[in-house]
């Protein structure tokens with residue numbers, strides 16, 4: 001499900017779940033184990049997460065969702081990376097879709113080939129981007145872009161994603177080599193400063209007005225299947241607005257708590 005190798009003090013975690021590297025229980029467990037191993041190894045300075053078969057990740061295994069995914073749930077990987085001091089980069093080729101994009105957003109940085117497409121198609125599947133997409137995407141791309149991406153499920157080309165702030169750098173050549181080079185240049189950074197969960201959501205205007213405008217748009221788009229979709233979106237807005245709920249796990253006196261609290265309106 002995952003290849004773990006070490007290159008020049010960088011751990012390379014390569015998803016290997018053919019054909020499209022979906023995240024089922026076994027794949028999630030192996031990523032979680034790989035990240036933990038890299039974090040514990042004092043000789044490792046940084047981590048690259050990438051995918052085999054020319055694709056980063058097509059998201060959560062839809063077939064497995066029917067039976068219920070087992071621990072560790074994808075969000076646990078995000079919580080772990082959020083607290084890592086070693087920088088982690090997602091080196092993306094092909095697609096990062098749904099949980100695949102959410103996995104990339106857990107990382108401190110994202111680099112991608114120009115041909116990459118990213119999306120959060122969950123709403124079209126009657127799901128929500130429940131693995132942190134609603135929290136991290138607005139912090140990377142701004143509230144308007146995030147809502148467009150979440151509500152349309154459109155696949156965003158790499159260059160547009162870079163302009164929005166989702167991708168940090170477009171690269172050419174071998175994505176793993178580029179990932180290693182990129183992340184080695186970040187070994188001395190304070191990862192808490194680039195952790196998306198700690199960033200401020202960018203938007204202008206009043207959140208209630210913005211939410212109402214979004215809801216109007218969504219109600220007209222999803223007519224018919226309105227009840228589940230509307231309740232999901234209301235939930236999304238609540239997540240954005242009441243993000244401080246996530247801070248309960250942090251010490252109230254820590255600088256991290258203070259900074260994170262500042263990201264909530």
Ligand SMILES: CCCCCCCC/C=C\C=C\CC(=O)SCCNC(=O)CCNC(=O)[C@H](O)C(C)(C)COP(=O)(O)OP(=O)(O)OC[C@H]1O[C@@H](n2cnc3c(N)ncnc32)[C@H](O)[C@@H]1OP(=O)(O)O
Nearest residue numbers: 019020022058059060061062063097098099121127128130
């Ligand atoms: C109120 C609070 C509630 C909170 C609840 C929160 C719950 C959150 C739960 C879940 C969140 C899920 C997030 C997700 O990730 S959902 C999945 C999102 N991903 C997708 O929709 C991608 C779908 N796939 C594609 O678009 C294409 O397959 C693509 C990746 C572009 C590749 O295309 P192509 O090269 O043409 O290959 P195929 O389409 O033929 O696919 C090859 C085989 O792979 C299977 N496949 C693809 N994606 C998935 C997937 N996500 N899960 C399982 N299987 C997948 C596909 O069926 C083919 O299989 P087969 O060869 O057997 O037919």
